[in-house]
Amino acid sequence: MLEEFSDGYYISRLCVAAYDGEHAVMECTQHEAANxxxxxxxxxxxxxxxxxxxxxxxxxxxxxxxxxxxxxxxAVPDGVLEATRVDDPPAMRSVLVAKPDRATQLLEWFTPYTVNEPDYT
Structure with missing residues (x-):
């Protein structure tokens, strides 16, 4: 599902669609495999x-x-979708998925607290 793109990201192609929920979501099996x-x-x-x-x-x-x-x-909530250039959903788009180090870096930039690396032991 995900292919190498760069040091910080994987890439995938997904249909980006509007969603009534509070959070962006994807199908459980695909989410688990990507995760x-x-x-x-x-x-x-x-x-x-x-x-x-x-x-x-x-x-x-x-x-x-x-x-x-x-x-x-x-599936992306309307408020989040408005911040993208997806003007007429649903639309096939390239989607980047942050690798752990990049995700941690981004979360630290956008949150008022320190994000600790997960303990896998």
Whole structure:
């Protein structure tokens, strides 16, 4: 689902659609697979409970899992969607998913507290 893009991001192509919910979401199985790839700590152990930090155009936002989203879709609340250049959703778009180090860096820039690295032991 995710391909290497840069030192800080993976890339995927998803249908970006408007969503009535409070948070951006994607289908549970896809979210879990992406999460395991992004947060893999070796020996097949991955984190399936973390939000993914995605970038659409210049906007970063967390993505959670949801049962009511079609596979291959990134469902984005209207308020978040307005900050992107997706003018006529649904639309196929390249979506960047931040790797752990980049996500931690971004979260520290945008939160008033320190983000600690997860303890995988």
């Amino acid at each position: 395991e790839q992004v947060y893999d700590v070796g020996d097949g152990i991955g984190r399936a409970d973390q939000p993914l930090l995605v970038k659409v155009d210049e906007s970063h936002f967390p993505v959670l899992a949801a049962d009511d989203v079609p596979s291959g879709t990134l």
